[in-house]
Amino acid sequence: MIWLTWRQCRTQFIAVYGLVAAACVWLAVTGPALARLARRNENVYDLLTSNDRLLFNGGIAVLAVAPAVIGIFWGAPLVARELETGTYRLAWNQSVTRGRWLAVKLGFAVLSTAVAVGILTLAITWWAQPIDGATGSQRGSLASRLTPISFAMRGIVPVGYAVFALLLGTLIGLLVRRSVPAMALTLAVYVVVQIAVPLWVRPHLVPATTTSMVISHSTLDGIGLDGSGTLTITTHAERGDWVLSNETVDAQGRAAALPSWFSSCLPPPPAAGQPNGKAAVSQDHGTLDACLARLTDEGFRQRVVYQPRDHFWPLQWAETGLYLAASVVLGGLSFWWTRRRLS
Amino acid sequence: MIEFSLDSRSGVSPYLQVVHQVRRALRLGLLVEGDQLPTVKDVVASLAINPNTVLKAYRELERDGLVAARPGVGTFVTRTLADSSLAAHEPLRRDLARWLGQARSAGLDEESIEALFMSTFRDVNEDIA
Amino acid sequence: MSAIVTARGLGKQYRRRWALQDCSLEVPVGRVTGLVGPNGAGKTTLLSLMVGILTPTVGTIEVCGGRPAADASQLAKVGFVAQDTPTYAGLTVADHLRLGAHLNPRWDDAAAHRRVERLGLDPHQKAGQLSGGQRAQLALTLGLAKRPELLILDEPVASLDPLARREFLQVLMEAVAEDEISVLLSSHVVSDLERVCDHVVVLVDSQVRVAGDVEELLATHHRLSGPRREPSTLPADQQVVWASHTDRQSTYVVRTRSPILDPAWSVSALGLEDLVLAYMEGPASVTPASTGLEVLR
Numbered sequence: 157m158i159w160l161t162w163r164q165c166r167t168q169f170i171a172v173y174g175l176v177a178a179a180c181v182w183l184a185v186t187g188p189a190l191a192r193l194a195r196r197n198e199n200v201y202d203l204l205t206s207n208d209r210l211l212f213n214g215g216i217a218v219l220a221v222a223p224a225v226i227g228i229f230w231g232a233p234l235v236a237r238e239l240e241t242g243t244y245r246l247a248w249n250q251s252v253t254r255g256r257w258l259a260v261k262l263g264f265a266v267l268s269t270a271v272a273v274g275i276l277t278l279a280i281t282w283w284a285q286p287i288d289g290a291t292g293s294q295r296g297s298l299a300s301r302l303t304p305i306s307f308a309m310r311g312i313v314p315v316g317y318a319v320f321a322l323l324l325g326t327l328i329g330l331l332v333r334r335s336v337p338a339m340a341l342t343l344a345v346y347v348v349v350q351i352a353v354p355l356w357v358r359p360h361l362v363p364a365t366t367t368s369m370v371i372s373h374s375t376l377d378g379i380g381l382d383g384s385g386t387l388t389i390t391t392h393a394e395r396g397d398w399v400l401s402n403e404t405v406d407a408q409g410r411a412a413a414l415p416s417w418f419s420s421c422l423p424p425p426p427a428a429g430q431p432n433g434k435a436a437v438s439q440d441h442g443t444l445d446a447c448l449a450r451l452t453d454e455g456f457r458q459r460v461v462y463q464p465r466d467h468f469w470p471l472q473w474a475e476t477g478l479y480l481a482a483s484v485v486l487g488g489l490s491f492w493w494t495r496r497r498l499s
Numbered sequence: 500m501i502e503f504s505l506d507s508r509s510g511v512s513p514y515l516q517v518v519h520q521v522r523r524a525l526r527l528g529l530l531v532e533g534d535q536l537p538t539v540k541d542v543v544a545s546l547a548i549n550p551n552t553v554l555k556a557y558r559e560l561e562r563d564g565l566v567a568a569r570p571g572v573g574t575f576v577t578r579t580l581a582d583s584s585l586a587a588h589e590p591l592r593r594d595l596a597r598w599l600g601q602a603r604s605a606g607l608d609e610e611s612i613e614a615l616f617m618s619t620f621r622d623v624n625e626d627i628a
Numbered sequence: 629m630s631a632i633v634t635a636r637g638l639g640k641q642y643r644r645r646w647a648l649q650d651c652s653l654e655v656p657v658g659r660v661t662g663l664v665g666p667n668g669a670g671k672t673t674l675l676s677l678m679v680g681i682l683t684p685t686v687g688t689i690e691v692c693g694g695r696p697a698a699d700a701s702q703l704a705k706v707g708f709v710a711q712d713t714p715t716y717a718g719l720t721v722a723d724h725l726r727l728g729a730h731l732n733p734r735w736d737d738a739a740a741h742r743r744v745e746r747l748g749l750d751p752h753q754k755a756g757q758l759s760g761g762q763r764a765q766l767a768l769t770l771g772l773a774k775r776p777e778l779l780i781l782d783e784p785v786a787s788l789d790p791l792a793r794r795e796f797l798q799v800l801m802e803a804v805a806e807d808e809i810s811v812l813l814s815s816h817v818v819s820d821l822e823r824v825c826d827h828v829v830v831l832v833d834s835q836v837r838v839a840g841d842v843e844e845l846l847a848t849h850h851r852l853s854g855p856r857r858e859p860s861t862l863p864a865d866q867q868v869v870w871a872s873h874t875d876r877q878s879t880y881v882v883r884t885r886s887p888i889l890d891p892a893w894s895v896s897a898l899g900l901e902d903l904v905l906a907y908m909e910g911p912a913s914v915t916p917a918s919t920g921l922e923v924l925r
Contacts, residue, residue: 159730163723245710248681250731251703251774507819510899540805547797548823549660550805
């Protein structure tokens with residue numbers, strides 16, 4: 157059975173590992189130079205060439221896409237193709253039970269996928285580590301590794317995603333019985349999950365930290381207009397933290413809009429060519445400081461809910477565990493369906 | 500070694516066709532004592548018929564004493580029908596020719612002659628059976 | 629003679645439709661049995677149930693003394709050549725043989741390779757590039773080389789040209805002569821069945837209309853032709869299978885063991901095809917109970 161599984165997915169296997177090998181080579185070549193650069197400079201961001209930035213974002217893109225691709229092109233046809241072409245009538249008449257047949261096929265796919273994606277993620281994480289979240293002197297920056305986009309492409313979660321995508325594809329293929337519709341459906345479901353999890357699940361996987369801080373000149377990051385035209389205040393966040401919410405609360409601890417008198421504290425609006433921009437803290441400290449002091453006296457504070465940067469690994473483990481648990485459920489359903497319900 | 504053929508439209512069952520073909524071969528001298536009949540496997544591989552059909556035919560021939568099966572070796576001819584060759588029955592042939600002449604003079608055409616012969620043949624066979 | 633397949637009240641439902649309903653039959657061991665019937669009678673469903681690719685909704689089925697596809701040893705006892713002889717298009721002929729060797733404990737590798745060589749198949753050619761006849765032969769080789777007790781074939785020659793058809797049956801019959809396996813093959817080409825089968829089962833609308841040894845069936849069925857008569861006027865021991873009337877003439881197909889003595893009838897024998905057609909067209913009121921389960925013990 158192992159021979160047959162290997163023979164049937166030989167092409168996929170070689171393609172995946174070939175690409176992983178190529179990627180690793182490229183990263184190994186460019187990595188050390190980058191690390192040296194980062195060690196010497198505070199504002200390494202400014203020193204990055206556009207090539208490096210391309211590689212950084214490219215790495216993110218590859219890891220974003222890889223699990224989905226694997227899930228779709230390896231998982232969906234795994235069983236669906238046999239059902240579609242009728243070859244299951246040949247396979248299920250050999251002296252191997254359906255359960256064992258699926259177990260070997262799936263096991264091989266899961267193992268190969270996990271290892272391949274693991275290697276790729278490791279390589280990219282190692283390469284990007286010196287410059288994750290690097291900021292430049294002019295406010296340009298690369299996404300820090302806790303932010304949703306980067307988080308998903310670092311550490312070990314991509315392995316969880318890939319295994320999940322694979323098992324999702326297999327189950328959908330099993331139910332739909334046709335490869336191409338199964339691929340489309342798997343992609344759709346996977347995308348939905350990948351949007352939903354960072355939005356609603358990830359912030360709560362590990363309890364976030366809440367701090368309440370006084371709004372003063374030193375903590376103020378900016379004053380801006382939100383979508384509906386009301387003034388909002390944001391305060392500094394530590395570099396590398398993942399800010400979940402940053403809002404002003406009144407003396408009772410409820411989120412509140414800034415009092416109406418506050419608008420008169422502001423320096424004149426920015427030039428006409430900069431709509432919706434954050435008004436930089438201007439030279440006019442005097443009135444602003446007095447206003448901020450009055451805010452504080454009236455009981456206004458800034459409440460920041462965030463995941464500190466040292467929560468990176470706990471969050472990684474938690475989310476990987478979540479996806480792997482889901483994968484186990486999907487796998488169990490696949491087995492049950494194949495052995496009992498399929499025909 | 501003789502070869503068998505099967506006429507699927509003749510209405511005669513396959514095993515009888517095999518029996519008849521062996522008997523004819525014996526009569527014509529194509530098979531003589533000691534010759535081996537084709538193995539069941541060979542017959543079946545060339546004609547695509549059920550092995551039991553061939554086995555049944557060979558068993559009937561064995562019952563008639565014409566062949567004998569030697570286990571592990573094959574089926575061999577033990578007796579020919581050559582002495583029932585037509586040449587030995589010249590008197591019968593002459594009688595038959597005379598009868599045919601009489602039937603013709605009575606006005607019977609070919610089909611009627613054949614029908615008369617076949618029905619009498621069957622009746623006589625049933626009486627014997 | 630015992631039965632290698634026993635089905636009792638077997639039924640298979642797909643959502644709302646019953647593909648097979650209340651089917652009971654026995655397939656004798658050591659014979660080549662033909663399963664014949666119109667398309668949609670449930671032949672493929674029945675065969676799939678025997679092989680374990682489908683599971684019954686109701687009823688029981690026992691094959692080679694066990695439940696189909698229950699475990700590896702049960703699977704090893706039954707070979708299956710499915711309709712349109714599925715093969716892996718991307719795998720070569722040699723790959724298919726390796727597949728069989730790896731997945732079947734009783735696989736006879738030498739015999740399989742010998743057969744492939746005799747058939748003139750190129751071991752390195754992909755199965756997708758083989759002709760229909762060659763693919764069928766490959767599937768047959770796979771089915772035979774695992775040394776099953778029972779080989780089931782679902783319309784194996786339906787889409788083959790006459791030469792390929794003949795060659796397929798030749799190989800199959802040779803294997804039966806050599807190995808003493810039981811064969812069950814379904815077909816709607818009755819002339820093929822006539823050469824190859826010694827036992828036949830006629831399945832119409834999930835019901836077994838008649839089953840028995842071909843010789844016995846041919847000996848006991850007669851076509852009667854004569855002046856118009858109602859079926860009720862026929863003797864009780866003559867079971868009417870099929871009837872056709874004009875205003876002056878009646879033609880019956882009857883089944884009986886006793887001789888037909890009525891001089892008004894013109895009696896003729898039936899070929900297997902006509903016999904099967906008579907059962908397929910005949911009134912459904914022909915009760916299966918008297919015609920089925922004709923396995924001689």
